[in-house]
Amino acid sequence: MGKQLRSTRRARGLSIEALAKAAGVGAGTVSQYERGMGNPTVQTLRKLADVLDVPLTAFASGPPPMSNGDPHHGRGDAPPAPWTPAARPGRVDVVRADGRRRLTLPGVGPVYDILSPDLDGSLLLMHSVFRVGFDNFDAPFQHVGEEVIVLVEGRLEGRIGDQSVILEAGDTVTFDASLRHGWRTLGDTDASLYSAITPPTLK
Template sequence: MIGARIRELRTERGLTLAQLAAAAGVSSGLISQVERDLADPSLETLRKIARVLDLPLFSLFQEPAAAAVAVVRREGRMLVRSPAGGISYTRVSPGHGRLEVLEGCLLPGGSSAAEPWSHPSEECVLVLRGRLVVEVSGTEHLLEEGDSCSFDSSLPHLYRNPGEEPAGFLVTVTPPSY
């Protein structure tokens, strides 16, 4: 599904496969394989593609035509996993509108990105289980179960799990972005 969506968005924007690949800093072969569902892109690759297409990351998974009331069943959630950082997200919100809600799981010692990154939004993170360090502009904020943190996502940030157990957390992002 994601491959077809990327191809659709790329062609809507009049980009060739090579142009998208060059702008995203990945190989044309990778984009070709992703579009044909022969390769699963990493979370970082998806972020780069979304940035080039000027879309929120999870809009790459968006389904057509939103209903007035959207119910997202646990078993129907969209899942994105990053094996390098030990993080996975499921989209709790339906994937359209001005608010995105994600449930994250971060393995011990893992981080949400290799380096802090920014995007034009506002975030609020709530720790459901475990411990989470939220680094914003080089300042670390240790959150325990039940703690939350809100910040301007245009500031470089990342999440890290300093604990010995997986950390579960809920992230709200408005407006949805990379």
């Protein structure tokens, strides 16, 4: 994620020191992350993403999709463009199975494979693995839009707003993503799931 963090920071016209101060982390820490060193927490990545005004998925690494549009479109080293309803007219993008962009969070944090070619369309589709022991009830997600999750494997407990849900393999949950939502894996099996988010964001 270091390359993506650096390119996004530069695109926003921020120095390492300015980004670090705004995010409440040390400049040396940001410098380490950009050089592929250190082990950032989910909370730290969120702070950096908030300051840079990008979703966490902007830090994902991987090749660009095959596109019939602009050959530079979807480059992994560029920050996402603002979404507009007409961002994808007439385009056909293919993301190969071995060409997905990936965001791996440290520890037992999730591994996100981004199935959408970029964040320019109206939908973000991801395959995620929440590893055994994952629990973000203390630091839940919250973002605009609507989200749908389909659990493929494992068991997952969710807290969405003031409601609790237990998902078994094959279950689907749809919810208002502006509600705080956290997840915890149950049992000794990783939770494998697909999620669709509209508009495309993740914080």
